[in-house]
Every structure is written in structure tokens, then in C-alpha cells.
Amino acid sequence: MKKGDHLFLIDGSGYIFRAYHALPPLTRKSDGLPVGAVSGFCNMLWKLMQDARNTDVGIVPTHFAVIFDYSSKTFRNDLYPEYKANRSAPPEDLIPQFGLIRQATRAFNLPCVEMEGFEADDLIATYCRLACEAGGDTTIISSDKDLMQLVGETVGMYDPMKDRQIGIPEVVEKWGVPPEKMIDLQALTGDSVDNVPGVPGIGPKTAAQLLEQFGDLDELLARAGEIKQEKRRESIIANADKARISRQLVTLKNDVPVAEGLDDFVLHAPDGPKLIGFLKTMEFTSLTRRVAEATGTEAGDVQAIAVPVERADNAHGPDVGAGTPPVARAAEIETTETPKQGDTPSLLAALRLERAATAKIDTSAYEGIRDIATLKAWVAEAREAGIAAFDVRATSTDPMQAELIGLAMATAPGRAGYIPFAHKSGNGDLLGGGMLENQIPLREALAVLKPLFEDRSVLKIAQNLKYDLVIMSRYGIDVAPFDDTMLISYVLDAGTPHGHGMDALADKWLGHKPLQLKDVTGSGKSSVGFDQVDIDRATAHAAEDADVTLRLWLVLKPRLAAKGLVSVYERLERPLVPVLARMEQRGISVDRQILSRLSGELAQGAARLEEEIYLLIGERINIGSPKQLGDILFGRMGLPGGSKTKTGQWSTSAQLLEDLAAEGHELPRKIVDWRQLTKLKSTYTDALPGFVNPDTKRVHTSYALAATTTGRLSSSDPNLQNIPVRTAEGRKIRTAFITDKSLRLVSADYSQIELRVLAHVAEIPQLRQAFADGADIHAITASEMFNVPVEGMPSEVRRRAKAINFGIIYGISAFGLANQLSIPREEASAYIKKYFERFPGIRDYIEETKAYAREHGFVETIFGRRIHYPDIRSSNPSLRAFNERASINARLQGTAADIIRRAMIRMEEALDKAKLSARMLLQVHDELIFETVEVEVEATIPVVRHVMENAAMPAVSMSVPLHVDARAANNWDEAH
DNA sequence: ACAGAAGCTTA
DNA sequence: GTAAGCTTCTGTT
Known part of the structure; x- marks a missing residue:
């Protein structure tokens, strides 16, 4: 570069966001790919380059480069961790455009510059300095105030959207200070968007005036005592440190060790065919025409090129792969719904399905990523594509104990690789095998991967992502933004016969059966850990999973929009993933001594009962065997009332044994008691200590988001959602769930949430009133049904009404109610009839639900969650009736589940905002359990209650108030 | 070694 | 009558 040369630097990242928000949304016609920002970008580049050839304009660039942010984490985060911390992920439809804009830049023959x-x-600051030193001029294509500090004699800015030049006078006019004081001004005002603190109470006007008065920031801080206005003076003195750190944050670094020099930016004429190929692919018809004219290219001769993101342009592409012909397949899917003609998401869904299902999956085509250079190339490729499916391989299915073995990544269908970190040679002698050659050491690999996984412009996709999220978090990586194919499937298809696991989804959508873990590790006694699998086989297996995950995403994601389920996914599913990941990581403290003592007591009690039982039956059978027990009780001893299970065995259910005990038989009572003690011992007091994590000394359950049909969570390993509470004996187990001395457990639970949901959706005036009054809902029900006053009501009357209320929630049947209340079926029938007479709205609700389910094959919660009942039209009456009851229950249980999900999603921020340190640990369907310091208990409870009671708002304003009870104690028993 | 049934725990 | 998960026993692979 020499004197007289002119460098154009485009702030690519800044432009993307501005164009996205400023320009009308634009999607590629053929498939709905969002391209608004790309279009704006291309038009701007073209205009700038045209101007470059038109010497009349005055400014003629000789050098040209487009500069991008690399990742969200920079050296500024080391200075100030909160820097840009409150930035949220970019909008959904912007994410794929980041990669496209880089491609656009290259199509224009322009250099793309970025640096980790x-x-x-x-x-930009660095290149400005270099250009200045070489004697050239610079124009920065941006209107960002953060860049205004660079403006000077040889450096100007240009806002392409407003067609406005920004020089020294414009900066002074806008901010009241010359460019060289912009840094001090920004240090004072701060920036709420980037989380630069600044001095509270000082805005641009005040800052400019102060700088005018004192000259610069150092002088101002040194002489702050001279400021007349009291508030202002105090604030500046108190926040001098914040101003200093802010100055560091806003000062641009102009000595970045850049890889490309200015000579690499010499402007070349555009390559017509290359550029037109890209523009055609994007379907920018008018720009394509203009470029064709200007470059003298015949647009018709140029083929649209393949673009790594969303290659739906290739719909008639490679017709390989066996099975159903693609067209028939796509058609088959859409006939199950009612697609609207020209409905773009539906069309995209069909195109994606066709592509992903037909492009052959070849496990031998995956790449082993064995050195840093290759890994860096893959990372670059993922950034280009804007998406990356990944799959973690680790030593354990428990993410709290798993050590990373390797990681697979896919950037496009068929384009996948595997990075081995820690595979060992398979010889299983005592010392174990040594580490295999040609792997990338974990630390080095993670250093390269971390910026990618945290890059807000690259969407990370995984199947069951929470597992990967917990592991990555333990390695210091916060994965965002992300999509989870399992959750997308769950939102689309809860209740359908196929599950949401990878194998089921691959089979259903891709007609493909991926390699099984067992096929590479072996099974049973001869199985080996994944780290003992040789790297080629591991690559085939892991990379295939990443490839399949990417294809599933391509197929499933557009279906969310096509079916109007985006908001369920975005508001009830995806945001819960990191919340649950954190809850699982926190775990809960369990006192092993208490459990061990209880185990001893239970063993003694069970042993005593065992002896008594043996004495009564005269032999030492296995009491735990229902078969042996039934044969003795009803066969040899000939007890009355025996009934058979569906396999023809004598039934020995607790209910039946209780009935016999009530008739005065001694043995059944002892058996029931023995079962209770052994149940508590084996399932809880003996099993729980085995779940204490050796590192954290806490118990970390695993929550499944996609395991139930209704939207509830489930808990396993261990299940902490079925810890005993009903009996005094069982409740003792809860005393083992504890906190440290200065901490407390806070338990907050919704009171009667499902009945409240019923009163709301079925619009039952008496029930709404009763809940509004805070009345005893079961007593009110009884009073309405039996015409008895609530005052002095016999407990039996209330009990029956309560059973009916619960029965309604479960999709009542006379058979079930009769069983529950131990009354004849005719009597139960009469109760139900009476109930419907008093609450006709509930009968209507039930009938409407059944009719809706029958018509659509699914029901919905009030937040739009869809739950399918494919057997609702079955000709089998009992199967049909079962589906009817389940669908009635699903609307209520599912709505309640959605409400607590919303509360959980909002809870952490609400606690943060209130400056409370409480940490959410557990969820038990209608209850949340927190751990907090004792001194904050009183402040925490109202915050928790407020979030939970208002969780339906603003999406739904319920006609019935939600009520939350909350208590704190040293253990779960007393807190509940 | 695994799968299903029976039984029991929770909301 | 709804929704789950875990343990034990039992019979099959």
C-alpha cells in the first residue's frame, strides 16, 4: 500500500445485525431459507464495488476487506468477565446467515478476515493504523459508535444504509466530543448492550460536558471533587474504578498480530461467473441480472452452486439410497396432516426429508480428525456452515462421572468426522493399554473447540443434548446456541408409537439403522469401554451418529414451523435444557449415616416378620416371590378371596392382602408389612448411598425431558420423584436429604394445580369461586353433590368427593371409582351421574376432549403442547376407552407440567435479580426444592412463590389463582 | 445376560 | 380411572 491508496474495511458482523433488523425479512423462495441480511449485504457490496469503478464519486477503494468477529469470548472477557455477558443468542433465522455472508464475501472475491x-x-483498528503508517486513507463501512474513536484525518466512516459519511465534524456533532475523546466518553457512559459498566447516572450529554470542562478522563477522576452537582460528584468518585475498567474495555486494540497484510487486500475485479453462481443460488434475481450485465456474463450459462447450509436447491439431487422413492416418502408424510398449498415450512420440511433420506449414509466416508490442523479446518468449516451437529463419546452414561474420549462432528449430510482424544490400546491386562498414537490431546482439542461451541453464530445440534451439556460444562465449555433433535421430535410427536431416541428417529425419518454401540464395543462380559475401541471403528460409529443427528435436524426442524409448534419448543423445551443441566450438576446432599441406620432398622424389622411368617405357614419360602406366596396362601392354606392375574398366577396385591387382613387374617398383614420394609430398604436406604458421587459427595439425579407423553419430567438414577412420603416409616428416608449447617432446603409446591387447571379450562363457576375464596375444594364438591353444609361435614363424605375430583383428573370411570372407594359399581355410577348434574361443564369438557382427540388424533395443553393418541379411534372398546381417559388427563397433567416448566425457566433469573443465592435442586412434578443460606430463606420464599404463581402469565391469564405453599428446614421431610 | 410381570413408590 | 421408575422374581436366550 502506498500514499493515495484507499482501504475499505467493512464491519461484517456489525452489518449482519443491522441489516437483519433494518431490512424486511426475506426468505429464499424455494425453501424458506432466511436470507434477508445476506441480500442486504450483497447489494451493499455490489454498490460499493460499482462506486469503486466510478471515479466521479471521489472515493475509490484500492484495497478492500470484510472483517468479522470470531467468537463471543475475547481478551476483554479476561479483563471483565461480564463483558457482553447479557448478550442473548442471535435470532433463530439469523444464525444460518452468518455462514452465508462469509460465503458471499468470498463470492465477491473479497478477503474475509477474523481472528480468535x-x-x-x-x-479494524489495527488495519487503520497500518494503512495510516503506509500513507493511505481508510474508510470504515459501519456506523457503530465503538469505531468512532478511529476517525481522524485519514480515517473516515461510511454508513451504507443511510448513505452518510462520518468524519470528525459528524462525530463532534453527534457526541459533542472529537473522535480522540470518544474513548473517555464511552468509559463514562458505559454501554448497557455490551455490559460496559460506565458511571451510573452519566449519559452522553453529561459526559461530553465533563470532558469539555476537565479535558480527559484522568483529569476528571483526579479532580472529581470539584464537580458542583452532589449526586454526580458522588457517583463519579464512587465509580472511578468502573470508569477505568470501562475505558480498557472500549479502547480498541490497534496492534493485533494480524495474519494478512494490507497487500492481501488489493481489490480485484469481481469474477462474474463465480459471483453469479452464488447469487443465483440465493435466488437474488435482480442483483443477478445487474451483475450479469455489468460483468458481461450470460447468467443463463451459470449453474447455481451448492451451499453447505440448507442445500434444498439440490432437491432433485443424488438419487441414491434404497427404499421408498423420495417423492412418495415426502408425500406420505404430508398426507397425514393437512398441508396448506404453498405453505413454505411444509414445503421445506418435505424437501429436507427427501434430501436427508435419500443421500446415502456411508460410514467408511467419515474422517478421522487426528491433528490440530485438520481439527482447525473442521472448526472453520462449521463456522462457515453456521451449524454443527456433534456427539460426545465419554467413559460413562452418567454425565457427572464421564470423562471425554472423543467427539464427533458433522457439518453437512455425509460430511462428518471424529476427533479421538483418549483411546487406549485394547489389551486388557492389569496395567491397561497405553494411549494410542495420533490423537489430539484433550486440552489442545478443547482449546480449539471451545470458541466454536460458544460461538453465537454457529448452531450446535445434538441428540439428547443435556448429556453433552453437562459434560462440556464440567470441562469449562458453555455450549450455545443449540438445538436438540430429541426434543424437536418430542414436541412434534409426543404420544406417537415411535420413541425419540436416535435409532427410532433414524429408522422413521431416514430409513436407516445406525451402527449400534454394541457392535463396536461388544456386549456382556467381553465388552470393552469405548476408549478401547480402535479409532477407525470408533470414527465410523461416532461420526455416523453426528451425521444422522444433522440429517434429523434438517428433516425435523422445519416441521416445527409447519405444524405451529415453534413456540412450544422455544418456550417450554429448549430453555429448560440448561436449567436442568445445572440442577443435575448441583445435586443434593444425602446423609449416608442416616440411611445406614435406617437400613439396619428395616433389616431387623423384616427379619422379625420373616420368622413370624415362616411360623404361620410352616415352611421357609421366598416371601418375595409372588408365585410361591400365592401358591401357599390360596393353594395350600386355602384362604378365601383369591383372584388371578392375567398370567394365571394367584394375585397377592397389597389391596387384596389388606382386605384379607381386615377380615381378621393374621398372615396377610405381616406380608404387607414385610413388603413395605423390604421395599424401603432395597429401593431407598440400600440403593441411595450408591448414587453419592465420589467427587461431589452429592446425589445427582438425571431428568428426562422427553420420557413422558404429557410433558412431565421423569427422574432416574436415582429417581428422586418417588421418595416415600405417605407413611411415617417411609418419610424417615426424607430426613436423609439434608443441607450443610448454615444452609436450608426450601420446598415450594403448587396446591391442587391440576384441579385448578380443570376449573380454568372447563370453566366451572363453583370451582373457580371456591379456589378464588381459598376454600376447601373437596368439601365444596361434596356440599354441592350431597346438599350438605361444609360445616360439620363427615369426613367420609368429603373423602368420596375427593376421590371423584381425582377421578375426573384421571378420566373417570365407574369401575375405577368403585375400586378406589371399595363400593359397588352401580353406586359409583350414580355418584358420577350426580356429579355431572351439578357440574355440567365438566361433562362438556370431557365430551369435547374426546371428540377433539378423535378428530385430530391429539389433544393440546393450554400452551399448545400436543399429545397424540393414535389409538383413540381403535375398534377395541377398552383400548379406545383407555385412550379417552388418557387424553382427558393429558390436557390437565400436561398443562400443569407446562406451568411448572415455565416457572423453572424463569426462576434462576428472578433469584439473580433479587440478589438471592438460592439454587434450584429438584423438581417433583408440582414441587420445587431449593438450597439456600439460612439468612436468605425469608427473602427467597416470596420470590419463588411469585414466579410459580405467575408462571402461566403472560401467555395465559388463568381464571383461577395458582397457590403455592413453601417451607424451609434442614431436611426434606421437615421442609415438605 | 436380558425381558416381562408383579409389586410398590411418587404426583 | 392418569403419569412415571426401580427391585425382585422368573423364564428365556
């Missing part, structure tokens, strides 16, 4: 650890602004 630095913002685009730092690179």
Missing part, C-alpha cells in the same frame, strides 16, 4: 480472541473492531 479479538473483535472485528480490534482488527
Whole structure:
């Protein structure tokens, strides 16, 4: 570069966001790919380059580069961790455009410049300095105030959207200070968007005036005592440190060790065919025409090129792969719904399905990523594509104990690789095998992967992502943004016969059966850990999973929009993933001594009962065997009332034994008691200590988001949602769930949430009133049904009404109610009839639900969650009736589940905002359990209650108030 | 070694 | 009558 040359630097990242928000949304016609920002970008580049050839304009660039941010984490985060911390992920439809804009830049024959650890602004500052030193001029294509500090005699800015030049006078006019004081001004005002603190109470006007008065920031801070206005003076003195750190944050670094020099930016004429190929692919018809004219290219001769993101342009592409012909397949899917003609998401869904299902899966085509250079190339490729499916391989299915073995990544269908970190040679002698050659050491690999996994412009996709999230978090990586194919499937298809596991989804959508873990590790006694699998086989297996995950995403994601389920996914599913990941990581403290003592007591009690039982039956059978027990009780001893299970065995259910005990038989009572003690011992007091994590000394359950049909969570390993509470004996187990001395457990649970949901959705005036009054709902029900006053009501009357209320929630049947109340079926029938007479709205609700389910094959919660009942039209009456009851229950249980999900999603921020340190640990369907310091208990409870009671708002304003009870104690028993 | 049934725990 | 998960026993692979 020499004197007279002119460098154009485009702030690519800044432009993307501005164009996205400023320009009308635009999607590629053929498939709905969002391209608004790309279109704006291409038009701007073209205009700038046209101007470059038109010497009349005055400014003629000789050098040209587009600068991008690399990742969200830069050296500024080391200075100030909160820097840009409250930035949220970019909008859904912007994410794929980041990669496209880089491609656009290259199509224009322009250099794309970015560097890890630095913002685009730092690179721009550096190149400005270099150009200045070489005697050239610079124009920065941006209107960002953060760049205004660079404006000077040889550096100007240009806002392409407003067609406005920004020089020294414009900066002074806008901010009241010359460019060289912009840094001090920004240090004072701060920036709420980037989380630069600044001095509270000082805005641009005040800052400019102060700088005018004192000259610069150092002088101002030194002489702050001279400021007349009291508030202002105090604030500046108190926040001098914040101003200093802010100055560091806003000062651009102009000595970045850049890889490309200015000579690499010499402007070349555009390559017509290359550029037109890209523009055609994007379907920018008018720009394509203009470029064709200007470059003298015949647009018709140019083929649209393949673009790594969303290659739906290739719909008639490779017709390989066996099975159903693609067209028939796509058609088959859409006939199950009612697609609207020209409905773009539906069309996209069909196209995606066809592509992903037909492009052959070849496990031998995956790449082993064995050195840093290759890994870096893959990372670059993922950034280009804007999406990356990944799959973690680790030593354990428990993410709290798993050590990373390797990681697979896919960037496009068929394009996948596997990075081995820690595979060992398979010889299983005592010393174990040594580490295999040609792997990338974990630390080095993670250093390269971390910026990608945290890059807000690259969407990370996984199947059951929470597992990977917990592991990555333990390695210091916060994965965002992300999609989870399992959850997308769950939102689309809860209740359908196929599950949401990878194998089921691959089979259903891709007609493909992926390699099984067992096929590479072996099974049973001869099985080996995944780290003992040789790297080629591991690559085939893991990379295939990443490839399949990417294809599933391509197929499933557009279906969310096509079916109007985006908001369920975005508001009830995806945001819960990191919340649950954190809850699982926190775990809960369990006192092993208490459990061990209880185990001893239970063993003694059970042994005593065992002896008594043996004495009564005269032999030492296995009491735990229902078969042996039934044969003795009803066969040899000939007890009355025996009934058979469906396999023809004598039934020995607790209910039946209780009935016999009530008739005065001694043995059944002892058996029931023995079962209770052994149940408590084996399932809880003996099993729980085995779940204490050796590192954290706490118990970390695993929550499944996609395991139930209704939207509830489930808990396993261990299940902490079925810890005993009903009997005094069982409750003792809860005393083992404890906190440290200065901490407390806070338990907050919704009171009667499902009945409240019923009163709301079925619009039952008496029930709404009763809940509004805070009345005893079962007593009110009884009073309405039996015409008895609530005052002095016999407990039996209330009990029956309560059973009916619960029965309604479960999709009542006379058979079930009769069983529950131990009354004849005719009597139960009469109760139900009476109930419907008093609450006709509930009968209507039930009938409407059944009719809706029958018509659509699914029901919905009030938040739009869809639950399918494919057997609702079965000709089998009992199967049909079962589906009817389940669908009635699903609307209520599912709505309640959605409400607590919403509360959980909002809870952490609400606690943060209230400056409370409480940490959410557990969820038990209608209850949340927190751990907090004792001194904050009183402040925490109202915050928790407020979030939970208002969780339906603003999406739904319920006609019945939600009520939350909350208590704190040293253990779960007393807190509940 | 695994799968299903029976039984029991929770909301 | 709804929704789950875990343990034990039992019979099959």
C-alpha cells in the first residue's frame, strides 16, 4: 500500500445485525431459507464495488476487506468477565446467515478476515493504523459508535444504509466530543448492550460536558471533587474504578498480530461467473441480472452452486439410497396432516426429508480428525456452515462421572468426522493399554473447540443434548446456541408409537439403522469401554451418529414451523435444557449415616416378620416371590378371596392382602408389612448411598425431558420423584436429604394445580369461586353433590368427593371409582351421574376432549403442547376407552407440567435479580426444592412463590389463582 | 445376560 | 380411572 491508496474495511458482523433488523425479512423462495441480511449485504457490496469503478464519486477503494468477529469470548472477557455477558443468542433465522455472508464475501472475491480472541473492531483498528503508517486513507463501512474513536484525518466512516459519511465534524456533532475523546466518553457512559459498566447516572450529554470542562478522563477522576452537582460528584468518585475498567474495555486494540497484510487486500475485479453462481443460488434475481450485465456474463450459462447450509436447491439431487422413492416418502408424510398449498415450512420440511433420506449414509466416508490442523479446518468449516451437529463419546452414561474420549462432528449430510482424544490400546491386562498414537490431546482439542461451541453464530445440534451439556460444562465449555433433535421430535410427536431416541428417529425419518454401540464395543462380559475401541471403528460409529443427528435436524426442524409448534419448543423445551443441566450438576446432599441406620432398622424389622411368617405357614419360602406366596396362601392354606392375574398366577396385591387382613387374617398383614420394609430398604436406604458421587459427595439425579407423553419430567438414577412420603416409616428416608449447617432446603409446591387447571379450562363457576375464596375444594364438591353444609361435614363424605375430583383428573370411570372407594359399581355410577348434574361443564369438557382427540388424533395443553393418541379411534372398546381417559388427563397433567416448566425457566433469573443465592435442586412434578443460606430463606420464599404463581402469565391469564405453599428446614421431610 | 410381570413408590 | 421408575422374581436366550 502506498500514499493515495484507499482501504475499505467493512464491519461484517456489525452489518449482519443491522441489516437483519433494518431490512424486511426475506426468505429464499424455494425453501424458506432466511436470507434477508445476506441480500442486504450483497447489494451493499455490489454498490460499493460499482462506486469503486466510478471515479466521479471521489472515493475509490484500492484495497478492500470484510472483517468479522470470531467468537463471543475475547481478551476483554479476561479483563471483565461480564463483558457482553447479557448478550442473548442471535435470532433463530439469523444464525444460518452468518455462514452465508462469509460465503458471499468470498463470492465477491473479497478477503474475509477474523481472528480468535479479538473483535472485528480490534482488527479494524489495527488495519487503520497500518494503512495510516503506509500513507493511505481508510474508510470504515459501519456506523457503530465503538469505531468512532478511529476517525481522524485519514480515517473516515461510511454508513451504507443511510448513505452518510462520518468524519470528525459528524462525530463532534453527534457526541459533542472529537473522535480522540470518544474513548473517555464511552468509559463514562458505559454501554448497557455490551455490559460496559460506565458511571451510573452519566449519559452522553453529561459526559461530553465533563470532558469539555476537565479535558480527559484522568483529569476528571483526579479532580472529581470539584464537580458542583452532589449526586454526580458522588457517583463519579464512587465509580472511578468502573470508569477505568470501562475505558480498557472500549479502547480498541490497534496492534493485533494480524495474519494478512494490507497487500492481501488489493481489490480485484469481481469474477462474474463465480459471483453469479452464488447469487443465483440465493435466488437474488435482480442483483443477478445487474451483475450479469455489468460483468458481461450470460447468467443463463451459470449453474447455481451448492451451499453447505440448507442445500434444498439440490432437491432433485443424488438419487441414491434404497427404499421408498423420495417423492412418495415426502408425500406420505404430508398426507397425514393437512398441508396448506404453498405453505413454505411444509414445503421445506418435505424437501429436507427427501434430501436427508435419500443421500446415502456411508460410514467408511467419515474422517478421522487426528491433528490440530485438520481439527482447525473442521472448526472453520462449521463456522462457515453456521451449524454443527456433534456427539460426545465419554467413559460413562452418567454425565457427572464421564470423562471425554472423543467427539464427533458433522457439518453437512455425509460430511462428518471424529476427533479421538483418549483411546487406549485394547489389551486388557492389569496395567491397561497405553494411549494410542495420533490423537489430539484433550486440552489442545478443547482449546480449539471451545470458541466454536460458544460461538453465537454457529448452531450446535445434538441428540439428547443435556448429556453433552453437562459434560462440556464440567470441562469449562458453555455450549450455545443449540438445538436438540430429541426434543424437536418430542414436541412434534409426543404420544406417537415411535420413541425419540436416535435409532427410532433414524429408522422413521431416514430409513436407516445406525451402527449400534454394541457392535463396536461388544456386549456382556467381553465388552470393552469405548476408549478401547480402535479409532477407525470408533470414527465410523461416532461420526455416523453426528451425521444422522444433522440429517434429523434438517428433516425435523422445519416441521416445527409447519405444524405451529415453534413456540412450544422455544418456550417450554429448549430453555429448560440448561436449567436442568445445572440442577443435575448441583445435586443434593444425602446423609449416608442416616440411611445406614435406617437400613439396619428395616433389616431387623423384616427379619422379625420373616420368622413370624415362616411360623404361620410352616415352611421357609421366598416371601418375595409372588408365585410361591400365592401358591401357599390360596393353594395350600386355602384362604378365601383369591383372584388371578392375567398370567394365571394367584394375585397377592397389597389391596387384596389388606382386605384379607381386615377380615381378621393374621398372615396377610405381616406380608404387607414385610413388603413395605423390604421395599424401603432395597429401593431407598440400600440403593441411595450408591448414587453419592465420589467427587461431589452429592446425589445427582438425571431428568428426562422427553420420557413422558404429557410433558412431565421423569427422574432416574436415582429417581428422586418417588421418595416415600405417605407413611411415617417411609418419610424417615426424607430426613436423609439434608443441607450443610448454615444452609436450608426450601420446598415450594403448587396446591391442587391440576384441579385448578380443570376449573380454568372447563370453566366451572363453583370451582373457580371456591379456589378464588381459598376454600376447601373437596368439601365444596361434596356440599354441592350431597346438599350438605361444609360445616360439620363427615369426613367420609368429603373423602368420596375427593376421590371423584381425582377421578375426573384421571378420566373417570365407574369401575375405577368403585375400586378406589371399595363400593359397588352401580353406586359409583350414580355418584358420577350426580356429579355431572351439578357440574355440567365438566361433562362438556370431557365430551369435547374426546371428540377433539378423535378428530385430530391429539389433544393440546393450554400452551399448545400436543399429545397424540393414535389409538383413540381403535375398534377395541377398552383400548379406545383407555385412550379417552388418557387424553382427558393429558390436557390437565400436561398443562400443569407446562406451568411448572415455565416457572423453572424463569426462576434462576428472578433469584439473580433479587440478589438471592438460592439454587434450584429438584423438581417433583408440582414441587420445587431449593438450597439456600439460612439468612436468605425469608427473602427467597416470596420470590419463588411469585414466579410459580405467575408462571402461566403472560401467555395465559388463568381464571383461577395458582397457590403455592413453601417451607424451609434442614431436611426434606421437615421442609415438605 | 436380558425381558416381562408383579409389586410398590411418587404426583 | 392418569403419569412415571426401580427391585425382585422368573423364564428365556
